[in-house]
Amino acid sequence: xxxxxxxxxxxxxxxxxxxxxxxxxxxxxxxxxxxxxxxxxxxxxxxxxxxxxxxxxxxxxxxxxxxxxxxxxxxxxxxxxxxxxxxxxxxxxxxxxxxxxxxxxxxxxxxxxxxxxxxxxxxxxxxxxxxxxxxxxxxxxxxxxxxxxxxxxxxxxxxxxxxxxxxxxxxxxxxxxxxxxxxxxxxxxxxxxxxxxxxxxxxxxxxxxxxxxxxxxxxxxxxxxxxxxxxxxxxxxxxxxxxxxxxxxxxxxxxxxxxxxxxxxxxxxxxxxxx
Amino acid sequence: xxxxxxxxxxxxxxxxxxxxxxxxxxxxxxxxxxxxxxxxxxxxxxxxxxxxxxxxxxxxxxxxxxxxxxxxxxxxxxxxxxxxxxxxxxxxxxxxxxxxxxxxxxxxxxxxxxxxxxxxxxxxxxxxxxxxxxxxxxxxxxxxxxxxxxxxxxxxxxxxxxxxxxxxxxxxxxxxxxxxxxxxxxxxxxxxxxxxxxxxxxxxxxxxxxxxxxxxxxxxxxxxxxxxxxxxxxxxxxxxxxxxxxxxxxxxxxxxxxxxxxxxxxxxxxxxxxxxxxxxxxxxxxxxxxxxxxxxxxxxxxxxxxxxxxxxxxxxxxxxxxxxxxxxxxxxxxxxxxxxxxx
Numbered sequence: 092x093x094x095x096x097x098x099x100x101x102x103x104x105x106x107x108x109x110x111x112x113x114x115x116x117x118x119x120x121x122x123x124x125x126x127x128x129x130x131x132x133x134x135x136x137x138x139x140x141x142x143x144x145x146x147x148x149x150x151x152x153x154x155x156x157x158x159x160x161x162x163x164x165x166x167x168x169x170x171x172x173x174x175x176x177x178x179x180x181x182x183x184x185x186x187x188x189x190x191x192x193x194x195x196x197x198x199x200x201x202x203x204x205x206x207x208x209x210x211x212x213x214x215x216x217x218x219x220x221x222x223x224x225x226x227x228x229x230x231x232x233x234x235x236x237x238x239x240x241x242x243x244x245x246x247x248x249x250x251x252x253x254x255x256x257x258x259x260x261x262x263x264x265x266x267x268x269x270x271x272x273x274x275x276x277x278x279x280x281x282x283x284x285x286x287x288x289x290x291x292x293x294x295x296x297x298x299x300x301x302x303x304x305x306x307x308x309x310x311x312x313x314x315x316x317x318x319x320x321x322x323x324x325x326x327x328x329x330x331x332x333x334x335x336x337x338x339x340x341x342x343x344x345x346x347x348x349x350x351x352x353x354x355x356x357x358x359x360x361x362x363x364x365x366x
Numbered sequence: 367x368x369x370x371x372x373x374x375x376x377x378x379x380x381x382x383x384x385x386x387x388x389x390x391x392x393x394x395x396x397x398x399x400x401x402x403x404x405x406x407x408x409x410x411x412x413x414x415x416x417x418x419x420x421x422x423x424x425x426x427x428x429x430x431x432x433x434x435x436x437x438x439x440x441x442x443x444x445x446x447x448x449x450x451x452x453x454x455x456x457x458x459x460x461x462x463x464x465x466x467x468x469x470x471x472x473x474x475x476x477x478x479x480x481x482x483x484x485x486x487x488x489x490x491x492x493x494x495x496x497x498x499x500x501x502x503x504x505x506x507x508x509x510x511x512x513x514x515x516x517x518x519x520x521x522x523x524x525x526x527x528x529x530x531x532x533x534x535x536x537x538x539x540x541x542x543x544x545x546x547x548x549x550x551x552x553x554x555x556x557x558x559x560x561x562x563x564x565x566x567x568x569x570x571x572x573x574x575x576x577x578x579x580x581x582x583x584x585x586x587x588x589x590x591x592x593x594x595x596x597x598x599x600x601x602x603x604x605x606x607x608x609x610x611x612x613x614x615x616x617x618x619x620x621x622x623x624x625x626x627x628x629x630x631x632x633x634x635x636x637x638x639x640x641x642x643x644x645x646x647x648x649x650x651x652x653x654x655x656x657x658x659x660x661x662x663x664x665x666x667x668x669x670x671x672x673x674x675x676x677x678x679x680x681x682x683x684x685x686x687x688x689x690x691x692x693x694x695x696x697x698x699x700x701x702x703x704x705x706x707x708x709x
Contacts, residue, residue, distance in 0.1 A: 342467060
């Protein structure tokens with residue numbers, strides 16, 4: 092049993108907490124957790140069949156999570172307190188103070204999560220760079236966003252970082268994503284032929300996506316001891332980013348070696364390093 | 367891959383009236399000195415070869431025709447007579463390229479000859495190859511007249527299929543039961559409770575969407591068995607004449623055909639990305655050998671993939687050439703579009 096808390100001027104009626112209240116609250120939390128897990132499982136499965144709308148379908152997941160946990164919180168608070176409108180204002184002040192002193196970070200994370208969902212600086216399934224970490228967004232939770240890095244590490248990034256850090260999203264909600272491929276050749280090799288081979292390697296790749304809005308380019312840049320050929324093209328699904336890069340690079344070098352196009356010599360590279 | 371669109375006992379072609387008019391106009395313009403090269407683009411099984419054959423027969427002008435059924439690797443095959451100026455018809459021009467590094471050389475040489483020649487070129491292309499080449503090399507700029515063959519209407523399909531039979535040769539029987547005609551049907555699903563050896567029937571309702579569609583179109587009462595059958599064939603083939611003919615041949619138990627004989631093939635397509643890509647390559651080239659598929663994809667496990675595609679009823683092998691099965695055509699195109707392998 093807990094005494095009613097007195098607040099200057101207004102009395103906030105906190106209901107007595109008994110075993111039933113605790114059990115009900117636990118059941119609601121478990122129920123909310125199970126419902127979110129089931130919905131997440133179903134929507135992720137559906138999203139994989141949704142083709143171009145994969146990321147849009149996935150974005151419903153965090154929205155539903157917030158809604159379900161919000162409703163669960165509402166019911167739990169309903170067990171604990173019953174408020175009139177005046178009391179609600181007073182309780183909000185009390186809650187504000189609690190948030191200000193103790194739950195500041197948690198509250199910032201929750202607000203950050205809501206902003207991520209509605210403002211969409213990134214979405215579920217996007218490839219993003221937040222702080223020092225780069226990876227695919229696998230979950231946007233109440234408190235943190237989870238990224239899967241290229242070497243399969245799961246990184247939890249607190250949602251409040253959205254207020255303080257710049258976030259780079261490589262695909263901004265689209266399933267396709269630009270990939271930059273750099274190849275270096277020596278000065279004696281035929282650069283025009285090399286560009287043409289790289290272009291054909293790009294357009295014939297099984298992972299490439301080309302359209303009016305998603306064009307490809309191949310550019311040449313001269314450096315003192317070597318030349319860089321850079322290709323910019325879109326991979327049809329960002330999950331194949333590294334396979335695309337690897338496939339194009341492998342096939343291009345195979346063709347380069349047939350046509351006598353060579354990489355910069357090691358001694359030249361060391362000379363450059365020395366400079 | 368060819369289907370015949372020509373009426374039996376006459377040279378009249380069924381469907382594509384507008385396209386034929388456009389081609390004839392381009393030929394007339396060519397005679398008066400204006401050269402506007404033509405690309406006829408269609409899905410597989412849509413009858414573009416029959417269309418150009420019909421054009422050849424209709425035209426009095428001298429025509430040089432080349433029809434390709436496999437990848438062209440020799441530039442000498444592109445030698446066309448230059449004088450006097452002629453109409454050159456190239457059927458299946460998508461065989462001029464191979465989706466590999468260096469696989470565009472023949473196509474580039476061909477396009478060069480198109481723009482530098484005095485001849486009028488009438489070319490046919492697979493739709494999916496054309497779309498790919500459009501994004502990659504903007505192929506449309508070489509052909510001022512592009513004719514995408516439309517889908518057949520149910521009337522055209524009926525005319526096409528029945529043109530192969532005499533009047534009253536076939537018997538159309540309506541075997542749609544009164545139960546099948548209901549929009550909502552109740553069924554009882556038996557469920558056996560484990561341990562109790564007791565079966566209970568759970569009632570559930572099913573909606574007959576076919577009937578609902580018919581009712582909404584308010585045509586149901588007037589429909590004869592013949593019309594119902596051709597509407598079903600139209601729906602299954604999605605207006606593709608080659609697919610419709612195959613569905614018809616599989617449904618007909620000569621000389622009888624009933625609505626229940628027309629089966630909508632359902633394909634449970636379950637492919638990984640490489641398998642989908644190989645399927646797309648076969649779809650866009652229409653006919654490829656295993657060696658060519660290996661050359662394009664660089665895939666060493668191609669045998670296993672081709673086996674899986676054949677096992678799912680999506681492709682067939684004909685004298686060493688892998689082709690799309692007409693019955694599976696619409697299902698696999700939907701699947702490839704959904705999985706974004708087709709751009």
